Structure formats: structure tokens, C-alpha cells
Amino acid sequence: MQNYTNGMSAALIPGTWVKSRRSEANGTCVEAVGLPHGGVALRNSTDPGGPALIFTRAEMESFLDGAKNGEFDALADAN
Numbered sequence: 001m002q003n004y005t006n007g008m009s010a011a012l013i014p015g016t017w018v019k020s021r022r023s024e025a026n027g028t029c030v031e032a033v034g035l036p037h038g039g040v041a042l043r044n045s046t047d048p049g050g051p052a053l054i055f056t057r058a059e060m061e062s063f064l065d066g067a068k069n070g071e072f073d074a075l076a077d078a079n
Helices: 057-068
Strands: 030-034 040-044 053-055
Touching: 053 057
Parallel strands: none
Antiparallel strands: 030 040, 040 053
């Protein structure tokens, strides 16, 4: 079984990477892929072989819950 770790090359993670339908055409988007046992890997779409961030199912559930509740909206307005 593959050991997925933060910072490993995203190119080494098999699967179909997906991105939001709202991603911009110029490539400013984050892509995600499901991992065995419910984990998730994230990568920068402009650097598909660059480092991946690895999250457990519980971590992603917590983050998505916060995002749905607007807890990170201020980060998008930080400019």
C-alpha cells in the first residue's frame, strides 16, 4: 500500500484529479483526488507534479464544514 505524505510529488498519486466548476480558465485552481481509506490529496493545478497536501477524511470534513458555513470567506476578501 502506498504511503501518502505531505509534500510528496502529486504526480506520484494515482487517480482522477478534479477541480471546481468555478475554477478560472487561466489555471488558478486547486485540484483534489480521493485516497484509499477516505483521505484527500490537494495540488495546485498549475504545478501538477509539485507538492501535494494530504488530509485525512476527518480533516477534510472539518474544513468543508467550515467553508460551507462561511468561516473562511474573509480569506477570499484579503486582497
